[in-house]
Amino acid sequence: MSDLFEKYEGKLPKKVLVELKEATKGLKSPEVKKTLERVYGEFVANKAVPGEAVGIIAAQSIGEPGTQMTMRTFHYAGVAELAVPQGLPRFIEIVDLRKEPSMPVMEIYLTDSIRKDEEKVIAFAERLENVPLSDIATVEEDFAKKRITITFNEMRLNEHGLTVEDAIKKIEKAVRRKAKEKKDNNLVFEPGFNTLRSLRKFVDRIHETKLCGVKGIRKAVVLQEHDGSGWYIKTDGSNLAAVLKMAEVEPSRVYTNHIREIEDVLGIEAARNAVLIEAKAVLDGQGLKVNPRHVMLVADVMCYDGQVRPIGRQGVSGSKSSVFARAAFEETVKHLHAASIKGQKDMLTGITENIIIGQTIPVGTGLVKLGMKQGK
Amino acid sequence: MEGASVYLNGKLIGFHNKPTELVENLRRKRRAGALPHELNAAYYAENDEVYINTDAGRARRPLLVLENGKLKLTQKHIEELKADKIGWKDLLNEGVVEYLDSEEEENAYIAVREEDATPEHTHVEVHPSLMLGVVAACAPFPDHNSSPRVTMASAMLKQALGVYQSNYALRMDTQSHVMHYPQKPLARTKHAEIIGSNDRPAGQNIVLAIMPFGGYNMEDALILNKASVERGLGRTTFYRTYTAEERRYPGGQKDRFELPKPEIQGYRGDEAYRFLGEDGIILPECKVDGGDVLIGKTSPPRFLEEVGELSMIEEKRRENSVTLRPSEAGDVDAVIVTEATTGNKLVKVRVRSLKIPEIGDKFASRHGQKGVVGMIVPQHDMPFTENGITPDIIMNPHAVPSRMTVGHVLEVLGSKAVSLEGEDFLNATAFDRLDYGGLKKMLLKHGFRHDGKEVLYNGVTGEKIEAEIFIGVCYYQRLKHLVSNKIHARSRGPVQILTRQPTEGRAREGGLRFGEMERDTLIGHGTSMLLLERLLKESDIVTELICEKCGTIAVDDQIRKKQYCPICESTNVKPIEMSYAFKLLLNELKALNIRPKVVLEDKA
Structure with missing residues (x-):
């Protein structure tokens, strides 16, 4: 049996062979042989032919259905869903590789011990959410006496599982000053600034003080898993590194749509998969049937360098090796001048260059080239 | 401040405690003629603000004034209007009609028709069709068509060929079309009559059958009856005026209208000048073809020539004649010689050409139902009715249901009834309720089916056509998009001087662009050689000599029979095929102070 598989070693990808071994368990030898032949036939038939213009075909295969994408973005009412841009705007965001997506979203699954208990998941979600001081307290400033009074709202404090002491500690740390007096729910600062401007800045700092939560996560909602087996958290805002460090989180199931963040935390292979998954999700969401291999090619082109690069002037197109190809794309004079200063050579290996000349x-x-054997 | 704020022309001028009364008083005084009728007043209760406007630039519209549910317009007014004793101004002064602007309209409660008016209403529309613009109201039954089709009909009404001006023979328009046998439409609107479009019509009433015809009227194409075309259906004349001026140049030189002499630079050959008179201007009624000279003109040289023998400035004048467009032909219709505003001699030549409908010409009814002629069929092959009627135009039935042009169907049915009855016309004004029952009766009276359908016979085989065919009369317009003014093809032809690539556009006998997306398709197919042929061989291919040593473009001195590099003087040069655009790029790089080198290498 195993010699059947041995024959295909090197001919079929290892992963396919493993899958096949698993799938053909319990089959008789001639059946396995037939299966392998069929699979190999399909594999060969689906290979790109040498000289196939895969790039252009991928571009057109995504571009043509892309023209049918609607510019419409969906807006969900209520808290349960977050308005993630879809369709063309999101696709552009992916290939342009924006520093910060217009709506970074995370999906956080917790470890098995917690995720089945809705209460616990909600409690965890509340810990994720960023709570600015202005949410749980009123800040009054008296510019004449140069003093600032913070009045806590105890109910709001409790909602976030905070005590007055915690809050005071956090504020003092954030503004790097000791409070002048602490009375019940009141906290008074007299920072002792002379100018009004510095006082105002100080007040702003107090307002923005984050009392708890994970940096970057503005909101967290708890949703039921699709199979109903438990609960997971969806967030507005993303901070992969911080979330992965949390003990309650099941790291293998955390997801974010922030491609740059994935690259930073998990590396280039994960980023490549993120580009693929995100781009595919856009196309699927629009009901467009595009062979995933075209999208894979785009993801590969964006990542082969070891870092994710956007498609366009700042990225892939702007860093082609050929001077002519770059000059033909954008910023013609800039590229020609730079090339002349460096004395660059164009080896004329690409398509654009050869069309130009x-x-x-x-x-x-x-x-295809024809060579002649010289001599005998 | 107490009371409602009062704004006059947008400026706060005061406050008033009884804004409703204020506004009503203003209106009463306006109707009585004590205040100008251009004044409009409105009270916005929610903001407690009164707006009084008297300034220019507001869009206003006339309405009939209603008081206590009764029109101020009486039978007496109507009779006096009919007798021409009073006019619109009198109605305005008497407060029978008034103009409302958009602000005062907010306070008005307007009844669409007189019979809908209640004591609550303040005004009645003059006519509901006034909600349409001038053009849309000229289309028949716009209230029975879907709105996109009304929009399209409005756009196409303006492209219809007819008699655009009754003094067209005296005018020298750059381009104009005049229809030979225009007819007033049978289905008319009041608006069309008022703007005078029935005095200068643009179209003809034709017999229309709605049925397929051997696939030649698929996709909105139309079948034309050849006999109808020969009798003048859709026949127009196309005029184009060519202009030339004897321009003056700095240095006292000027253009000259004359018969160019053969020694002149750019002489076009005797043939081209054969119609010109002594003064270099063509004579009327000459039959001219593309490229023939209409006005012979020479211009002074662009640069002053060096001093010739006997220290005389040798004048080498350039040929600068006006010729007929290469794709056109016709007869010289009129020639005028006059003076331009600059005081220079000015000549205008109008050329006329007959345009008989042909395959590819665009026609349209007034319902946004446009189409291109797909075939012109001899009358004996056209389907015919029991009475021997053959349609002038056959339209495909697929054009109707999805577009919901019910007005089109109504026009055909109504025009058919009205023409049988011998009535002048059918009122197709928007929102004038159509007497459909009356039309049915008329048709039945003359022995036709009430639904406009008839039994037709196949013109080729004589067999009865199984389905009954909807046939009737409809007003059709020939639109200004004529194939003969658009048809274009090129094999070889002129190229641009700078890039040596084919020129662009029909007027310059240009090539058809093989664009970026087309290029992508060839790359996608991997058809490298075909791509090379399209982009290079059929375009701007040149063979340049390249120096193998230093990579610059070499010189081919044909007099001394020597090929050498001008930089390193090497004679080791190789001919290389490239696009002229690339050679130009190399030159432009040099102009940028960049020295490009072409390194040669053997292929494969």
Whole structure:
């Protein structure tokens, strides 16, 4: 039996062979043989032919259905869902690789001991949420006496599982000053600034003080898992590194749509998968049937360098090796001048270059060359 | 401050305790003629603000004034209007009609028709169709068509060929079309009559059958009856005026209208000038073809020539004649010689050409139902009715249901009834309720089916056509998009001087662009050689000599029979095929102080 598989070693990808071994368990030898033959046939038939213009085909295969994408963005009412941009705007965001997506979202699953208990999940979600001081207290400033009074709302404090003492500690740490007096729910600062401006800045700092939560996470909602087996958290705002460190979190199931963050935390392979998953999700969401291999190619092109780069002037197109190809894309004079200063050579290996100089392009029929054996 | 704030032309001028009374008083005084009728007043109860406007630039519309549920317009007024004793101004002065602006409209309660009016209403529309613009109201039955089709009909009404001006023969328009046998439409609107479009009509009443015809009227194409075309259906004349001026140049030189002499730079050959008179201007009624000179003109040289023998400035004048467009032909219709505003001699030549409908010309009814002629069929092959009627135009039935142009169907039915009855016209004004029952009766009276359908016979085989065919009369317009003014193809032809690529556009006998997306398709197919042919061989291919040693473009001195590099003087040069655009790029790089080198290498 195993010699059947041995024959295909090196011919079929290892992962496929493992899957096949698993799937053909319990089959008789001739059946396995037939299966392997069929799979190998399919595999060969689906291989790209040498000289196939895979890039152009991928671009057109995504671009053409893309023209049917609606510019419409969905807005959900209520708290249960978050308005993540869809369709064309989101797709552009992915290939442009924006520093911060317009709506970073995380999906956080907790460890088995917690995730089945809704109460516990909600409690955890509350710990994630960022709570600014202005949410749980009123801040009054008296510019004449140069004093600031903070009055806590105890009910709001309790909601977030905070005590007055905790809060005071956090505020004092954040503003790096000791409070002048502490009375019941009141906290008074007299920072002793002379100018009104510095006092105002100080007040702003107090307002923005985050009392608890994870940096970057503005809101967290608890949702039931699709199979109903437990609860998970969906957040507005993303901070992968911080969330992964939390003990309650099941790290293998955390997800964020922030591609740059994935690259920073998990590395290039994860980022490549993130590009693929996110782009595919947009296309699927619009009901467009695009072969995932085209999207994979785009993800590969964005990542082969070891870092994720956007498609366009700042990224892939702007860092092509050919001077002509870059000059033909954007900022023509800039590239030509830079090339002349460095004395760069264009090896004319790409398509654009060869069209410019009027030679056959190294694709399809243009790739084939005829050589002659010299001598005997 | 107490009371409602009062604004005059947007400026706060005071406060008033009884704003409703204020506004009503203003209106009463306006109707009585004590205040100008341009004044409008409105009270916004929610903001407690009164707006009084008297300034220019407000859109206002006339309405009939209603007082206590009764029109101020009486039978007496109507009779006096009919007798021409009073006019619109009198009605305005008497307060029978008034103009409301958009602000006062907010306070008004307007009844659409007189019979809908209650004591609560303040005004009645003059006519409900006034909600439409001038053009849309000229289309028949716009209230029975879907709105996109009304929009399209409005756009196409303006492209219809007819008699655009009754003095067209005296005018020298750059381009104009005149229809030979225009007819007033059978289905008319009051608006069309008022703006005078029935005095200068643009279209003809034709017999229309709605049925397929061998696939030649698929996708909105139309079948035309050849006999109808020969009798003048849709026939128009196209005029184009060519202009030339004897321009003056700095240095006292000027253009000259004359018969250019053969030694002149750019002489076009004797043939081109054969119609010109002594003064270099063509004679009327000459049959001219594309490229023939209409006005012979020479211009002074662009640069002053060096001093020739006997220290005389040798004048080398340039040919600068006006020629007929290469794709056109016709007869010279009129020639005028006059003076331009600059005081220079000015010549205008109008060329006329007959445009008989042909395959590809665009026609449309007034319901946004446009189509292109797909075939012109001899009359004996057209389907015919029991009475021997053959349609002038056959339209495809698929054009109707999805577009919901009910007005089109109504026009055909109504025009058919009205023409049988011998009535002048059918009132197709918007919102004038159509007497559909009356039309049915008329049709039945003349022995036709009430639904406009008839039995038709196949013109080729004589067999009865199984389905009954909807057939009737409809007003059709020939639109200004004529194939003969658009048709274009090129194999070889002129190229641009700078890039040596084919020129663009029909007027310049240009090529058809093989654009970026087309290029992508060839790359996608991997058809490298085909791509090379499209982008290089069929475009701006050149063979340049390149120096193998230093990579610059070399010189081919044909007099000394020597090929050498001008930089390193090497004679080791190789001919290389490239696009002229690339050679130009190399030159432009040099102009940027960048020295490009072309390194040669053997292929494969």
